[in-house]
Amino acid sequence: MAIEVDSVSKRFGTFEALHGVSLTVTDGALTALLGPSGSGKSTLLRVIAGLEAPDTGSVRIGGQEMTDAPARSRGVGFVFQHYAPFKHMTVRNNIAFGLSVRKRAKAEIDERVAELLKLVRLDGLAGRYPSQLSGGQLQRMALARALAVRPKVLLLDEPFGALDANVRAELREWLRRLHDEIHVTTIFVTHDQEEAMEVAEQIVVMNAGRIEQTGTPRELYEHPISEFVMSFIGPVNRIGNAYLRPHDVQIVPEPGGNTTEALVKRVVHLGFEVRVQLTLPDGREISAQVTRAAAHELELAEGQILTVRLPAARVFTPASEPVAPAPSTL
Amino acid sequence: MSASQPATLETPSPVSVLGRGAAAGRRRGEGALxxxxxxxxxxxxxxxxLLVAPVGMVFYRTFEHGLDAVWNAVSASNAQHAFWLSLEIAAIAVPLNTAFGIGAALLLERGRFRGRAALxxxxxLPFAISPVVVGLTLVLVYGKAGWLGGWLADNGLSVIFSVPGMVMATAVVSLPFVARETMPVLRELGTDAEQAAATLGATAWQTFWRVTLPAIRWGVVYGVVLTSARALGEFGAVSIVSGRIEGQTQTLPLYVQDRFENFDGTGAYAAAVVLALLALxxxxxxxxxxxxxxERGAR
Structure with missing residues (x-):
């Protein structure tokens, strides 16, 4: 179901966590709330779930006014950052919790739990306790528990934050596929731009309690509307007021046109891509990104002098920055 | 053990510590040992x-004159009455304090309200005030001449010199245990699991019984055990409010005192042994x- 957040503000003491945030998420979308810590993304998620009450503003889920509804009657599934398992219950009873507090028939509960155990690939571990599960398994148990009650929307707070890098990659891929299968409106919070770009269909970039920009991963990367978005989504070179992606720095054979000399300070091989740290004649440092083949052809080595072209960089004028956050539609 | 000959503390001399290699190392090891x-x-x-010798002596004195004497002492009707009265008082005061303690711990750890620090x-406070003073304050309020006592007496309720007053005195002195043992466990538990239960559709009541209480149960159990031990052993406060009427308002600790004062050594020691066994x-x-x-936690 669609989620509509309208000019929500939330203050904790003197700290303004959310500042007039408005957001619409369409039915069935997979959305990432992306931002640095303290940007208000988790607070926004908790306001939608009913775990925090906004000071002002309103929340609607599936067209229904939910601002003052308690968390338990909002029909949201929430996955906590540290999974919040019920440690004294088995995996089965954890997953069955939402159904058993609704006093569903035992047969119905058993059937649904079996279905979910299969969906999250925990069949065979139903009798275990949370202390006997790995991080990734706990994560999937928490997800199954949230999905058991067939929530209208699924909210995940830093779902992969506490996992090993390879388990993370696997779970991201899996969440993506799960969403394709069950089509529940999903919002997840992350501070990792790569994770947001890989998993989400739409990204909401947040900064200091405000929404900076919303869009598809590609829109955000190619048309960032602010300095913050540009530097948060992907690596960036700053040259005065101008911003330039490392892969836009061109290494050319001959001087001519808009070129300059650059000293190779460091060459970092990252598999397919090679990152080159360069020092310009005026002492400024920039980084360039080339393919492995290109690096090989240029025989890149530290101490080498290259000719580089810096194509038109993106300039954000300070005046254009504090745009009033218009209700963004996804 | 002889007190006149304290064990010698083998502190290595500074020279040997600064001295050469292995010998110094060994000596340092011996010093630590x-x-x-x-x-x-x-x-x-x-x-x-402080503990083993006195308690051992009580056991020794009790059985000094044989088992028959002990049996006679503990089966005396006043002793029997005192035993059951102590259990009765504990059976009322402990559940009351358990319910109150859990409620207070939840309020103090989860609530945000004015006067939290005061609560x-x-x-x-009961830890800080002498039990005798607790007894006196209860008499001041609920005694015949007391603030509420007159009204209670007019309605046919006697609190002081009867069981209700003794339950109250016991409840006051054992008040803090459950709350104080439960609070750190609640704090460590955090609110995530409770919030998860709420998003899954549980009411506050369901969340308490199914999530919070099972998670804090060992803290509560520990508090209940301490409360019980205190309730069974309480002397001072109960002594004041009970009037110490033999066979009527005499609890087991009061009975021990009474026997002791009447030079009935076996009676006093036998009852003391029963008390000690209850505590044990x-x-x-x-x-x-x-x-x-x-064991469950390790699973």
Whole structure:
């Protein structure tokens, strides 16, 4: 179901966590709330779930006014950052919790739990306790528990934050596929731009309690509307007021046109891509990104002098920055 | 152990510590060992002098004149009455304080309200006030001449010099245990699991019974054990409010005192042994429970 957040503000003491945030998420979308810590993304998620009450503003889920509804009657599934398992219950009873507090028939509960155990690939571990599960398994148990009650929307707070890098990659891929299968409106919070770009269909970039920009991963990367978005989504070179992606720095054979000399300070091989740290004649440092083949052809080595072209960089004028956050539609 | 000859503390001299290689190292090791042994001897000696020897003496004195004498002492009708009265009072005061303690712990750890700090101080107050003073304050309020006592007497309720007053006195002196044992467990538990239960559709009541209470149960159990031990052993406060009427308002600790004052050594010691066994039983029960908790936790 669609989620509509309208000019929500939330203050904790003197700290303004959310500042007039408005957001619409369409039915069935997979959305990432992306931002640095303290940007208000988790607070926004908790306001939608009913775990925090906004000071002002309103929340609607599936067209229904939910601002003052308690968390338990909002029909949201929430996955906590540290999974919040019920440690004294088995995996089965954890997953069955939402159904058993609704006093569903035992047969119905058993059937649904079996279905979910299969969906999250925990069949065979139903009798275990949370202390006997790995991080990734706990994560999937928490997800199954949230999905058991067939929530209208699924909210995940830093779902992969506490996992090993390879388990993370696997779970991201899996969440993506799960969403394709069950089509529940999903919002997840992350501070990792790569994770947001890989998993989400739409990204909401947040900064200091405000929404900076919303869009598809590609829109955000190619048309960032602010300095913050540009530097948060992907690596960036700053040259005065101008911003330039490392892969836009061109290494050319001959001087001519808009070129300059650059000293190779460091060459970092990252598999397919090679990152080159360069020092310009005026002492400024920039980084360039080339393919492995290109690096090989240029025989890149530290101490080498290259000719580089810096194509038109993106300039954000300070005046254009504090745009009033218009209700963004996804 | 002889007090006149304290164990010598083998402190390595500075020279040997600064001195050469292995010898110095070994001597330092010996010094540490001696230090550990000394500490152990001090701790055990302290316990022996304060606890083991006196309790042992009570057992010895009790059975000095044979089992028949003990049996006669504990089966005396006043002794029997005192025993059951002590259990009755504990059976009322302990559940009351358990319910109150859990409620207070939840309020103090989960609530955000004015006067939270004041409530915390109030709960600790019974630890700070002498039990005798607790007894006196109850008499002041609920005694015949007291603030509420007159009205209570007019309605046919006697509190002081009867069981209700003794339950109250016992409840006051054992008030803090459950709350204080439960609070750290609640704090450590955090609110995530409770919030998860809420998003899954549980009411506050369901969340408490199904999520919070099972998670804090060992803290509560520990508090209940301490409360029970205190309730069974309470002397001062109960002594004041009970009037110490033989066969009527005499609890087991009061009975021990009474026998002792009447030069009935066997009677006093036998009742004291019963009290000690009650306490021992409570502690054993707690040990078994916590061991089971640890085994479950390790799973």
């Amino acid at each position: 001696a230090g550990r042994l000394t500490l152990r001897a001090l701790a055990l000696g302290y316990l022996a002098l 915390g101080v109030l709960i600790d 039983g409570t502690l054993l029960a707690m040990n078994l429970l916590t061991r089971r908790a640890r």
